[in-house]
Amino acid sequence: MRILLTGGGTGGHVMPVVAVVKTLNSQLPTPPDYLWVGSYRGLEEKVAAENNIPFTSVLTGKLRRYFSLYNIIDIYKIPLGVIQSFFVVRKFKPDVVFSKGGYVSVPVVIASWLLRRPIITHESDIIPGLANKIIARLAQKIAVSFPSTGQYFDDRKVLVTGNPLRAEILAGDQARAREKFNLLSDKPVILVVGGSQGARKLNEILVEVLPQLLENYQVLHVCGQDNYQLVQTQVKEVGLKQVGYCLQSFLSAPAMGDALALADLVITRAGINTLNEIAAWGKPALIVPIGSAVLGEHQEVNAKYFREAGAAVVLPNSEIKAEHLRKEVNDIFSNDSRRQDLKRKMAKLAHREAAEKLADQIIALARGNKHG
Numbered sequence: 001m002r003i004l005l006t007g008g009g010t011g012g013h014v015m016p017v018v019a020v021v022k023t024l025n026s027q028l029p030t031p032p033d034y035l036w037v038g039s040y041r042g043l044e045e046k047v048a049a050e051n052n053i054p055f056t057s058v059l060t061g062k063l064r065r066y067f068s069l070y071n072i073i074d075i076y077k078i079p080l081g082v083i084q085s086f087f088v089v090r091k092f093k094p095d096v097v098f099s100k101g102g103y104v105s106v107p108v109v110i111a112s113w114l115l116r117r118p119i120i121t122h123e124s125d126i127i128p129g130l131a132n133k134i135i136a137r138l139a140q141k142i143a144v145s146f147p148s149t150g151q152y153f154d155d156r157k158v159l160v161t162g163n164p165l166r167a168e169i170l171a172g173d174q175a176r177a178r179e180k181f182n183l184l185s186d187k188p189v190i191l192v193v194g195g196s197q198g199a200r201k202l203n204e205i206l207v208e209v210l211p212q213l214l215e216n217y218q219v220l221h222v223c224g225q226d227n228y229q230l231v232q233t234q235v236k237e238v239g240l241k242q243v244g245y246c247l248q249s250f251l252s253a254p255a256m257g258d259a260l261a262l263a264d265l266v267i268t269r270a271g272i273n274t275l276n277e278i279a280a281w282g283k284p285a286l287i288v289p290i291g292s293a294v295l296g297e298h299q300e301v302n303a304k305y306f307r308e309a310g311a312a313v314v315l316p317n318s319e320i321k322a323e324h325l326r327k328e329v330n331d332i333f334s335n336d337s338r339r340q341d342l343k344r345k346m347a348k349l350a351h352r353e354a355a356e357k358l359a360d361q362i363i364a365l366a367r368g369n370k371h372g
Contacts, residue, residue, distance in 0.1 A: 001032040001366050004117070006108040007100025008044030010123055012273045015253075016355075017044075017100050018051055019164040023355040024362065032366075033274040036091045037085065039104040058084040060104045081107030089115050095366035096120065099139070101132040113138040118365045122165050122358060124272045125298050126305050128152050140365060143358055145276065145351070158194065161358045162351020164191065166327065168253035170280060170352060172261030177182070180258060181246040183218045188333060191263035191283075192221045193274055199224040202288055207234045208363055209322040210245065213329065218244040220259055225249045265332060265339075267325075270299035275306060276354075282347030284339050285312040288320050307354055311346035 003024070007013040019034070025031045038044035040057040048055035059081040060074075085108045089097075097112040099105040099121040112119055120141040123132045126149055134151065136142050142153045145163040183189055190213065194202045203223050213287055223231040228249035235247065251259055260266070260281040268274050270289040278285050289299035289307060306312040315328055332339055351357075 001028065001030075001096075001363075002092065003032045003034050003362065003366065004089065004097045004108070005034055005036040005100075006038065006097065006105045006110065007102050008038035008104045009102040011043065012271060013100045013102035013105075014044045014047050015097070015166060015273060016122065016124065016164040018047060018334060019166045019355045020098065020358050020362070021051065021053065022167060023359040025166070027356070027359055027363065029106070032251070035088070035094070037088055037104075037108045044104070046179050047145065056088055058088065058104070058107060060107050078107055082340045086114060087113035089117060095369050096362055098209065099135055100116070100120075100124075101129055101133075101135065103131050106131050106134055109135045109138055118363055118369045120358075120365055122161070122164070123149055123275075125149070126272070126301050127298065129298075141361055143361065145272065145354070148305075149332045159357075159361065161361070162354030163272065164355035164358055165280055167278060168353075169257045169260070169277050171254070172257030172259070172281070174258075174262045177258035180255065181220055181248075181262075183244070183246060183262065186203045187216065187218045187244060188264040189218045189220060189262050190265050190267060190329065191259050192219060192267045194222065194224050194227070194269060199227055199269070200230075201317070202267075203231050204229050204234070205320055205322050205325055206267075207231060207238060209326045210235070211238060212326050214244050216333070216371075217329070218246075220246045220248070220263070221261070222251055223249050242367045250299035265329065267329075270303040270306075272302050275302060275312075276349075276351070279311070279346050279349040280352050282343050282350065284332060284342035284372035286325075286332065287312045287314045288317055290317060306346075306349070309345055309349055311342060311349055313342070 005017055007017055034053050036048045036053050036055045045055055059077045064339040089111050094117055097117050097119045099109050109119055113171045121135045121139045122143040124145050126146050136153050142157045143159055143161045144150055147160050150158040192206055263283050266278050266283050267286045270287050287303045289303040303314045
């Protein structure tokens with residue numbers, strides 16, 4: 001079986017591909033032949049290399065919904081990317097194409113459609129991105145993470161799978177986490193995750209309120225690789241004692257699984273991958289959606305969905321101050337019945353079997369193509 005993979009740009013478009021590939025490898029008697037088509041020097045190229053997946057890059061233009069002079073340049077890159085992709089797809093001869101979205105997927109999917117290759121795409125967010133709205137018109141199957149997302153697509157093509165999560169995320173262990181992060185069992189653990197983008201403001205507020213939080217809680221703080229040195233300096237400036245506080249720049253999938261297993265509360269931005277990982281562990285969440293005009297729309301919608309499901313408390317980015325954060329944390333822990341209710345409702349949003357469901361659909365499309 002030959003499977004062409006495409007998608008990239010951010011972790012949300014990349015990590016689910018890895019989860020699906022590992023699931024396919026475990027489900028099939030012989031691992032498929034893969035080719036990942038992405039952007040030059042994008043995150044997907046690095047991740048493909050780390051997972052021994054053959055990779056090639058094509059030109060593509062970013063699809064922006066706002067005015068930018070780069071739109072003029074990028075509009076010419078897309079046709080060139082389609083031509084490049086055409087030759088890549090024709091040479092590889094995939095039985096099926098799995099697209100995870102992102103602007104790099106558009107020329108690859110167009111070329112695959114022209115060559116009559118079956119296409120399945122997956123949308124993680126509640127409101128689909130522009131790339132997937134285009135791709136969906138050419139795909140045979142459209143997998144979504146949330147039932148409400150189906151309204152944006154042809155319902156004859158839609159299937160609800162949930163968002164694929166890496167197996168390591170689901171295999172976390174509390175005891176291993178306590179040893180790894182040097183955290184004790186005498187106080188609740190708050191996991192703070194800023195995400196790959198937009199962590200700086202959240203980091204600053206957290207450092208400001210840390211002395212008060214550490215009186216009653218332990219904090220595992222994942223600040224982001226670009227922010228690590230700055231946060232280290234800020235922590236020293238407030239004279240913080242390190243007992244009960246663990247600062248990490250980044251967590252691997254196994255380490256994140258352990259951290260989620262241990263956490264009693266997660267403070268996070270509203271990236272959909274992270275929210276789905278939290279749901280898989282049924283952890284209460286305090287969500288602070290990012291406030292940027294470019295990224296904020298998706299995050300605000302994601303946060304609203306989880307809040308309306310009763311699974312999370314949302315603190316708007318414009319309102320985040322140290323005192324507000326401290327109050328929300330204390331309110332959650334001071335009302336155990338409320339915290340348990342948040343946990344139950346968060347767990348109801350989980351799709352731990354998403355990677356398996358998506359792998360089944362990919363295999364079915366590939367086999368249908370061989371028989372057709």
